Every structure is written in structure tokens, then in C-alpha cells.
Amino acid sequence: MTNALFAQDALLPSGWAQNVLFQWDTHGLLTSVTTDTTGPAGAEVAAGPVIPGMPNLHSHAFQRAMAGLTEYLGDPQDSFWSWRKLMYQFAQKIDPDTLEAVARQLYTEMLKAGYTSVCEFHYVHHDVGGKPYANPAELSARLVKAASETGMGLTLLPVLYQHSGFGEKAPLPEQARFINNPDWMLNLLASLEQQHPAHTGLTYGVAPHSLRAVGPAALQYMQQHLHQQLPGAPIHIHIAEQTKEVDDCVTLTGQRPVAWLLDHLPVDERWCLVHATHLQPEETAAMAASQAIAGICATTEANLGDGIFDGVNYLQMGGRWGIGSDSHISVSMVEELRLFEYSQRLRDRRRNALATADHPNLAEYLYQSALAGGAQATGRPVNGLQTGQRADLLVLDAEHANLVHKPQHQLLAGLVFCQHNTTPIRDVMSGGKFVVKQQVHATESQTSTGYKAALKTLLDA
Ligand code: NGQ
Ligand code: ZN
Secondary structure, three states, rough: OOEEEEEEEEOOOOEEEEEEEEEEOOOOOOEEEOOOOEEEOOOOEEOOOOEEEEEEEEEHHHHHHHHHOOOOOOOOOOOOOHHHHHHHHHHHEEEOHHHHHHHHHHHHHHHHHHHEEEEEEEEEEEOOOOOOOOOOOHHHHHHHHHHHHHOOEEEEEEEOOOOOOOOOOOOOOOHOOOOOOHHHHHHHHHHHHHHOEEEEEEEEOEEOOOOOOOOOHHHHHHHHHHHHHOOOOOEEEEEEEOOHHHHHHHHHOOOOHHEEEEEEEEOOOOOEEEEOOOOHHHHHHHHHHOOOOOEEEEEHHHOOOOOOOOOHHHHHOOEEEEEEEEOOOOOOOOHHHHHHHHHHHHOHHHOOOOOEOEEEEEEHHHHOOOOOOHHHHHHHOOOOEEEEOOOOOOEOEEEOOOOOOOHHHHHHHHHOOOOOOOEEEEEHHHHHHHHEOEEEEOOOHHHHHHHHHHHHHHHHO
């Protein structure tokens, strides 16, 4: 039997099931998921328990190459803003070839870590100096290439970027590579659609960078025209990550960023509000009610000293969320989930903080929620192991020290809340094809050679 996999144990949207047969079509979409079958019936047999692959809802691919390069005290008041200066200097060095090599390495690492989809919040558009490339979509196309060649599902979100701060301040010279306008963006999307048509593994949306970088009129115009051109396409925005941003927004508008956005734009399930770190209780409630996704990037938020998301209240209110590795100082979905929970424990001095009476199995609850929210943010059919969704799955090693002898309901806690230097993620399937087998990605050695050469170029530049 081709395009079929049998798993003795599999995590479905309804929970753990036994003797599950998965079948999928040539687009990589599941056509049937049958539980309690009598056996493999000629299908390939999964080497361990099967769980759905996780979407990564926030990535700036080029930042993978600067991981670990900003961990020294420069400015005595070192902060997000001094980190950003260093990040801008690094962004000047990126060219099409280095971006492609870094993205290929990053997507390989993500797949091995269990991320089978990524949303690229992509804002380095132009040449150094700000001149568009001969193909204005050059750098976007390199990300598409890296994703397709590694087997990573991609939602490409070209970034709209116009200003250096609230009140439509003129951009800084170091932002020249990012600057564009809504019509340029809509043309870019049309040309990308033509060069690389969407399919189950690739889709497009847009990312107004932040309320700092895009003014109200452009934001309105962008979202209206986007949904004429690409109905239902996702819109992601950075919001309320730093208190300075909140203060500047209040000074200009009298409202905090999340409150302002919810009041002035039709924020709904197509939207992903990345970070949303600083919320007043009314904002938490309104954001949960909007059905937008909160994009939690716990390791980056910790690294940059952002603050702690209002997770306990937001989840109690049924708020939707997913995880992103953002600056890629860590590429580990289990670390994102764990740190999200641990940030709440440290703040509130309690345990199992994000679990609820209805969902006492914390690891399973976190996993299933981040999966559903992440899938919504991708705008692609990646919402778990059910008919019509992509065959994106992970095969766990049941003999791993953190899983061995455990009942089904303890497996995800063994994955998420134990960390002992080896991962129990054994094989990874993306769109019906195994891209990682026994913890090795099919093209990882060429990828690694290319990455090392690119990193040398970037460090020498
Ligand atoms: C970014 N990253 O666009 O890469 C941002 C920093 C900004 C994070 N916020 C730049 N983590 O927000 O202005
Ligand atoms: Zn970001």
C-alpha cells in the first residue's frame, strides 16, 4: 500500500488512538485516518508513537546566523533596542546566497526539532542601500527555494515597513533594505504567486511590521486590498513587545497598541498578534474574543528581555495561540512550550499554571492548542492528523529514556517537560514524505557545508 502509514499509537485531534491507518493523496493531504484497524495491511509501519508536526508561526530566517553573537554587555543599559542596532548591522550583510544557505540550515534544524511548517516574517527585501533587486522578489524567492528543497511547509509573509516610529517618522538609513509601501507589497505578492504558485506546502500572506513601522491609513489599505487579492490570507503583526512601544503608542493615540489595533482594524481569525507581551486585563479579554492568534515566542522574548505574556488569563478565556522561534537563539518547539509555561510559574509561584480544570494534562493541552493556533496562523491545512489536513507528522522513539514504559497519556509530558540532551523525535514526515529518518535529514550534510561557508562570509564581511 503506497501513501499509507500504520501507527500503533497516534495522537489525533480527539486524543490518543490505537492501530491507526493514515492514507494521503498526491498533494500530501490526508484522505483517511482510520482508528482501531486490525493491522498495517501492507502499509509502512511507524517506528513509534505518531504525533502531529508543529507549526512555527514566527521566523526571521536570517537571524539564525547571528544566534549567540550578541551575548555580551556593550551598552551598559543593554536592552532590546541595543540588540536591534546589532541586528540591523547584521542584516546589512545578508545577500541572496547567504540568505538561502542560512534558511536551508534553519529549516533543516526545524524539521529535526518537529516543526513541519514555518511562517516567515520577511522584511529584508532590497539591496544594501535600498534598491530593489532586478527581481524584486529575489530574497523572498530564496526562502521559498530553501523551504521547498528541505521539505518545510511555508507561509511567506512579506513585511510592509514604512516608518521608524509612531507618528510616521522617517525611516532610519539602516532600515533602507526594508522600506516599501502597500502597492509595492501587493505587486510583490502577485509576482510571487506567478513565480511560485501556492500549493499545500506554500502560501502567502502579509505582515505589517508593527504599529511603529506602518501608519493607520496604510494598515487599512493593506488589509482591504490583501483580502481582495488573496481572500483569507493571514496577516501577522508585531505588537506590544516592549514597554517603550506601549508608551509611544499611548502618547500618540491615547490607546495602548493592542487596544488600538482591535478598535481600528477588523482583527479576526486571519490575524496573528506576535508577542502581545504587554496587555491590560481588558486587552487580554478583547484579544481572546477576537479569535486572532497570540504569537508566543518564549525563548526570544526571554532573550530580549521583553516581559511575560498574560498566558494564564488568556488561556482561561479561550484565547488562541501558537509558538514561534523568532530570532532562533533556540530552535526547539518543546523549549518554546516549556518556557511559556515556566514563565507563568516563575511569575505566579505555582505549578501547572496554564492547565485548566477541563484540560489537566498540561503537555497534551499545550501541544494541541499550539498546534491548532499555529495552524490557523499559517493559513494552510496543517491542523493535526485528520482528513483534509496535510500528512505532517513526527514518529517518536518509544525506547527513549523519557518515554520508555510510559502510558500514552504521559508521552507528551516526557517529550515537553523532560530535556536530557537527546530528543525522542525520530522520524519526521512533511506532506506525506519522510524528510527526517532516524534523526537525519536527507540533505543535511550538503546543507551544513553550505551554512558554514555562508557564516564565514557573513562573519568576515
Ligand atoms: C524584528 N524582532 O523585526 O526582527 C524584530 C526587531 C523591531 C523582534 N521583535 C525589530 N523580536 O521590532 O523593530
Ligand atoms: Zn519578529
